[in-house]
Amino acid sequence: MLIYGLLSLLGLVVIIHLIWFMIFKRTFTPVLMYHRVTGDTKKDDVRFIIHKGKRLDLDSMKVSPTNFDAQMAYLKKKGYQTLDLKKDFHKPKTVYITFDDGYEDNYLFAFNSLKKYGLKATFFITSELAIKGLFMPIDSNDKRVENRLLTTNQIREMSEANMQIGSHTLTHPWLTHEGVNIEDEIIKSKRELEEIIGKEVTTFAYPGGLYNDEVLEIVSKHYDVAVTTSLGESFRKKDETPYTIERETISSTDSLLMFKLKVWGVMKFIRKHPLIGLLKKVIKWLLRK
Ligand SMILES: [Zn+2]
Numbered sequence: 001m002l003i004y005g006l007l008s009l010l011g012l013v014v015i016i017h018l019i020w021f022m023i024f025k026r027t028f029t030p031v032l033m034y035h036r037v038t039g040d041t042k043k044d045d046v047r048f049i050i051h052k053g054k055r056l057d058l059d060s061m062k063v064s065p066t067n068f069d070a071q072m073a074y075l076k077k078k079g080y081q082t083l084d085l086k087k088d089f090h091k092p093k094t095v096y097i098t099f100d101d102g103y104e105d106n107y108l109f110a111f112n113s114l115k116k117y118g119l120k121a122t123f124f125i126t127s128e129l130a131i132k133g134l135f136m137p138i139d140s141n142d143k144r145v146e147n148r149l150l151t152t153n154q155i156r157e158m159s160e161a162n163m164q165i166g167s168h169t170l171t172h173p174w175l176t177h178e179g180v181n182i183e184d185e186i187i188k189s190k191r192e193l194e195e196i197i198g199k200e201v202t203t204f205a206y207p208g209g210l211y212n213d214e215v216l217e218i219v220s221k222h223y224d225v226a227v228t229t230s231l232g233e234s235f236r237k238k239d240e241t242p243y244t245i246e247r248e249t250i251s252s253t254d255s256l257l258m259f260k261l262k263v264w265g266v267m268k269f270i271r272k273h274p275l276i277g278l279l280k281k282v283i284k285w286l287l288r289k
Helices: 001-023 065-077 104-117 127-132 153-160 181-195 213-222 256-264 268-270 274-288
Strands: 031-034 048-053 054-057 098-099 122-125 165-169 202-205 226-228
Touching: 065 104, 065 256, 098 104, 098 256, 104 153, 122 153, 122 202, 127 153, 127 181, 127 202, 153 181, 165 181, 165 274, 181 213, 268 274
Parallel strands: 031 098, 098 122, 122 165, 165 202, 202 226
Antiparallel strands: 048 054
16 A cells, blocks of 8 residues: 555656646757867866866866767757847757857867758857967966967858857956956957957857856846856746856766757756755755764
8 A cells, every 4th residue: 555655656746847847848948058179188287177166177178079069960850940149049949059268179170060960059259368369267387289269260260150159258257256357358358259250249158157246237238148157056037037048068978868968958957956956955064064
């Protein structure tokens, strides 16, 4: 008797979650976040940075060209449309593909796969570093050719091939930190990129996903949309506005199944589930003891 009781309870929990997921899916449009597309990993001296208080493995931000191609092939095969990011970005059967930092490998590898499958993506460029041919701050101790950023000619060519170009500031500072000229970083980078591509730049990505009220105010005056990384663990709708679009990180260790789970919204659903949040708090509390 007890077994039947437990089984029916389990069935009920599953059905409730399926319905809940279907409701969640109606408002979920995946915005994927890539950084680098390269097979070049584990050769650096600089392997970790501290980001938002956590150790971040830089190699996790590198997706191999083979994996990237398989991911794009999947999107093409399943008939997903890819669009420019705009204010009304919630659309059915749509995936937004975005790249941060503007590494040259985006042009060498990702751009080829995108063209091959007729897909489009948004590339967030750190304009001053690109114009001056400099390295990203995280690569400053490790100036290898593989770490080169896109040139202005490559950016122009990608824009002419229908890729969307967005701003990722002038020099990639954390915009919430003291002493950063946030107006210049946000506004001047837009002007510089518009000069390069001869089109209006309407999208922005916060370096490290970091913003505050002041940053939000300036960004919302000069851009149509802005993307961040992940917005924490709750389902609160008010968190997500056209200026705080949450993205799904695609990392080097993601299998094709994991990629699909991210595209379908399953990973975000789990991330936002109240019980998962509670579980994490309990574990943290236990570890502190
Ligand atoms: Zn960045």
